[in-house]
Amino acid sequence: MPAELCLKIYDLMLRARLLEERLITMYKQGDGYFWIGGPGEEAFNVPLGLLADKGMGVDHDYLHLHYRSTGTLLAMGADPVDSLRQMKNTVTDPYSKGRNFAGHFSVRKWNVVPVTSPIEVQFSIAIGTARAQRKGSGAKGISIVQGGDAGTAEGDFATALVWASRKGAELPLLMIVTNNRFGISTPYAGQHGYDQISERGKAFGMPTAVVDGNDPEASYAALQKAIEYVRTEKKPYLLEAMVSRLRGHSSASGANLVKEEIDCLEVWEQKLEARGLMTRPQMNALREQITNELAEASKRVRGEPPPEPEQIWEYVFADKNLVGGEG
């Protein structure tokens, strides 16, 4: 991987990690009610955000993400302060105007479909955007859907496998499973009788791969290959990334550091240092700078207004077809 890209990925991984840590701090200081996020998935999620074709409409990629996708959003260019706003549930939160939990992104101008709390439903919705982009439609984009390993037990995962692989009606859908080997407290073996989730794709005739999601170079290459296949062939691909869950499931389990897990950021820092791309003092300086920026921003966000009670009545019904091009 070229040095410039290695450093860019590092910068984004670090920003994503420090943003999650700031969000956890905000939660612990009473500046939010709940935290859920993706510390430990940066080495995979940042490359995903860099490789997706960002834009609005069927000629760009639709992203059906879940609540661990901070790295992907930052890599796409999201402002980290907006995540702080969602944590603080201010009316200035651009993703949900103070209505939803942290990490529940929605960016229509970039085809980032709203993240919802129910597990795996995005796999049933993604086949819809993929259908709008299928072979013969003329659309240049693909649909990318991501969920965790435990969620694949839901019927929606099977829905996506079935609908995406029908002969002659295949869908340009990249299915990603980020496998952290847990569903809240239930270990992998407690719900799956197979070694890898990706094995399930084989029965549906789609290419599959397992990648070390703690390695940004391997993740970048695997994603590039998978995206290229889906874009050219207009057919589905199932990619499983083995990742870490560094702060547990959510704030409900304390959000404390899990020391036994591999920390992708630490490993990547060692590699960058060994390759002479960055020195420790440089890394420390960058970390300090971002930490300070986020601390300052979280103070500013504290002063931003909450939604007004009467705003519950806003946005119940649309009067314009926004997704149909009316604004």
Next chain:
Amino acid sequence: MATMIQAIRMALHVGESRLGVTDIFGEDVGAPLGGVFTGTQGLETAWNTPLDERGIVGTAIGLAMAGRKPVAEIQFCDYAFNTIDLLKIAGNTYWSTGGDWNVPMVLMTPVGAGIRGSIYHSHSFDAQATRIPGWKIVMPSTARDAYGLLLSAIVDPNPVMFLMPKALLRMKGAPGEIPGEPEDEKALNQMIDAPLGDRTAWKPSWPALEDLFIPIGKARIAREGTDVTVLTYGRSVPMALAAAEELAAEDIDAEIVDLRSLHPYDWDAIVESVRKTNRVLCVNEDTEITNFGEHLIRRIVEELFYELHAPPKLLAGAHVPGIGLADHLERASVPQKETIKAAIAELAAHEP
């Protein structure tokens, strides 16, 4: 003299030919069958899905978000219960994203009893549907309203649920009530009904249909009267009308309000009718506990209490786990002309 199902088919044709409908889909919706009730025969954009209701609703949401205009069908509403969390997402996306994404989709599904459909082809869905905010819910009782409400549903920027009273689907409308339909009923059948047997080479010949947008949220006074207001919709409307005609001979003059839209519903029309008759009966087929008619009665009691000369009454489905197959069981489970007639008469006789 189109039937309600022909009116629905014609509305879908108008939808795909000039209102932007891109995808009409569901189980057995595409060729060769064209729907188990024939509602999607001969349509250009109709296609078959796997037997997967969650996939159907999810696909509709995704297509809508990608700028397409989907009309999805759940073959019987009895099979929509496993999609409720997806229906909630369709209903809450505009709100939960603070107006970032709207979800313009139509979901059609046959509802209710009356065809001896036993436990899993007789369910009602109106109580469930009205518990999912963010959706508009419509339910026609005539072929003309089916045509006009479906066209309005198609152009609406929100998710709209189109509940089809299955016992009325083959009921004929009045001649010429669908604007542009041929006067001769047989001519229409020959033009748009698929032939029996091999239909691979068949193509429909559509009449020159005109637009008819029946506004969502507006009730229709199906029969004017002065003694009792009957608030109803779907299959119960023609039954209530028949009951009212019989009661006219007994000098009881019932007003039948066909709500047509359950959400948003036409409160102004309800107020006007209740102020005139001072007596209210709600009739629908869904089970009576936590029934949509209960909501209407609650609001009438709260806002129109001093207009009432009798306690409002609800005639609804029995709160039992299913509708049994045998004729006696089905009839005993949901309102019938006789029970509606008795309820109207009882209210009319009540003096404060």
